[in-house]
Amino acid sequence: MKTNHTLLFILLSGLFISTLKAQDLKPQFDDIVAQFYNDANAPGATILVAKDGKPIYRKAVGKSSLELNVDMQPENVFMLASISKQFTAVAILMLQEQGKLNLDDPITKFLPDYPTQGKTITVHHLLNHTSGIKSYTSIGNLYEVARKDFTLDQLIDYFKNEPMDFNPGEDYKYNNSGYVLLGKIIEVISKDTYENFIENEIFKPLNMLASRYGNNRELVKNRVEAYEQDESGFVNASYLSMTVPHAAGALISTVDDMLKWQNALTNNTLIKASTLQKAINGSQLNNGEHIFYGYGLGETTLKGSKGYAHSGGIFGTSTNGIYLIEEDVYVIGLSNCSCNDIGAVTEKLAAIAIGKPFPTMKDVIELPEAKMAQWVGAYEFEDGAIRHIFLKDGKLNSMKESETNTPFEIYPLSENRFMFEDSGIEYKFSKTDDGKRQAIFIASTENIGKAIDKSMPLPRKEITLPHNTLKDYIGVYELAPNFNVTITVNKNQIFAQATGQGQFEIYAENNTDFFAKVAAIKMTFNKDALGNVDSFTIYQGGEENIAKKIE
Template sequence: MRVIFRIFIVTFLLFHSFVFAQNLETKIDHLITSKFKPETPGAVFLAVKKGKVVYRKVFGMANLEMNVQMKPESVFEIGSMTKQFTAVAVLMLAEQGKLKPDDEITKFIPDYPTNGNKITLHHLLTHTSGIKDFTGMKAIKDIARRDLSPKELVDFFKNEPVDFKPGEQYKYCNSGYALLGYIIEMVSGQTYEEFVTQHIFKKIGMNNTFYASHDMIIKNRASGYRDREGFVNANYISFSIPYASGSIMSNVDDLLKWQNAVSSNALLSPAFTVKAFTNYQLNNKTNIDYGYGWHLEKVKNKAVYEHGGSIFGFKSMGVYEPTEQIYVVGLSNCDCNSPTAITKEIASLLID
């Protein structure tokens, strides 16, 4: 009798688990298909819980002109999700004793005009430097297609008036991460591309992740689009412009490898990993809900680490909840269709 009862319980639990998985998949499908249509630019979504992939699906087209459907392996430009990699690269150099977050930027760029202010790497990492965001400058259109060196990019914005004194406000700033890329190059003796490729991508097996290039042949590259009363190709931009603030390409499988490497301390010791996820404060002790390269938010009252990205033709979003080891990432190839809300809703469905 006991054996029969145990068989019944196991069968019931397996059936319940199967029904839950089917219901979850149906709910996620509905979320995505309401926004991404088969004949339009598409997306790839991946969801993981406690090390198990619970959802991995594609929607729409990778290339409209060639009639190529999206694949799970499709490679996208991930825009500002690049900032995670830049922040970890800085922390890797800090752990090696080659720099400190509290170092002033004039230690590395002596002629940078700080107007008597103390601007540190910490300020750059947390968007609290007050430096003008170069992507909001009107003159950006004059350099968007030009291949600039990191120094030339920094020279483009360095003489702009600051928005506020360091540490007084939080204001999202791509200029800060461009400066960090330049400093990584000076400290490491490698280009930013060489550093992240050697010390991050190759180290953890991210074989489909690249510093973006218009020239390189990239297998499974998705084309980018925008909507101008009908889909058109995305504007061209030199990848030297987004640089260390937004020039990485990847796919959902590689981004899972990245998240696993970060959360398992494969790239940094626990003492340095925690620096990326500390909720830093302004001078007045107000929390900014940002660490180093990650926003610190909440989903279903659970703390999550997240960051999105937007670049011509592409949108991205990744959310990680540490207690249940939930990771959800969505990548899309039209800057008209963001995966951000859907990614958060999927994470919400997965949180117990």
């Protein structure tokens, strides 16, 4: 057989170059991971970055077991939490392609006894969280419910008679009940369990040998221990019967298996390209309004690059996966503590992988005050936000008019480009031909602001409250299904930590009203008739939501 040496050289050269590029990026990847995981004796994470379907970075940090002092390994197995939903959605789409259901089928075609309260709820409504069915994770005390074992029918009975939140298709509200019902539909059509369907139709064909439906009794090689964090430090995660998350979040896997899964989506191994498009490009409400969530996956934009993503949060677990389409870059992060902001890690790693890294404090330069002063003033942006740029103690600051009027220092990257600390958000200032100031606010998208004549409102002032007052607010509050805020206190300081995010301090205005400095957030703690704290109201982005105290 004659060998084509030229072709072989080209192929080997391409492999060599891609390997060199991956090696060049490794120090940058390591720096990002170290920013978030800098304690080798704390719970950790496994992280994988892939380009063109192949790993270019694979990392394990921290401990898989604190009690046994076991280091994390890339092969460790984690709960996927809500990342499980994309498997459920694809299973439904596989059944659609097989002609066994239509997305516009009413769910009563498969669940004839389900009480739809006179409404037409379709499979589509379950997939994109627009059914209006109440999410069972927002009913009662989730920590108590999570300790019980349910059959699938018992789990459905738990929520099926609850009042609906809205009419089908009228609104979007993230909903775990809908995905449990999808799991039931899969069982009805396949005449098998959800667990067996996912195992036989997805995991085995894709050779995802470390993946399965989670089970507390089964011995799982390389499975991590799950942890939470309270005012005393790290603790074992609250108990969760894996019968409770079911098709909404009960699968377990590894970063390596998740790459196999993403490659199957990219290569249309399980469903057609045209079918995948329905899942990854968002969807519409009845009135035509576009929502970011499609079927088990949500649209995302990172530094102008389009893709899709999903995160997960469950007791002692935080997960996030992001895929950028044009660049064919996939990043998956799995963490064994709900205290860690794995989403920020994966986002920053993805930005590096596509050659659009977020600036860091290492990129900050010294800039004379006179150079910064040229950008001082008020700006009105396209989205209606008004931001004030001002100098304080020789430093440039930004304050958005909001519930909190919180100022943030912004750091110079050049004469006209500034960044917020470790946030990935920037300003780029310029002057028009007629000398007027303008600014581009760069986050996931770009927003142009024009200079206006407006006085800056006063920032909020904080007071110090005694420990005895603050300790009444300690607890876990449910803001949304699978999304809690933990309030802790250390002496005269009070902290908030949302599922899968970092801890931040909140500051008292009075005995019940608090605000954050890391973001424009205001919180008011509420008491019941007996004077016990039972919830807080959070004000952010013009919206008002109540978080119920569950622990």
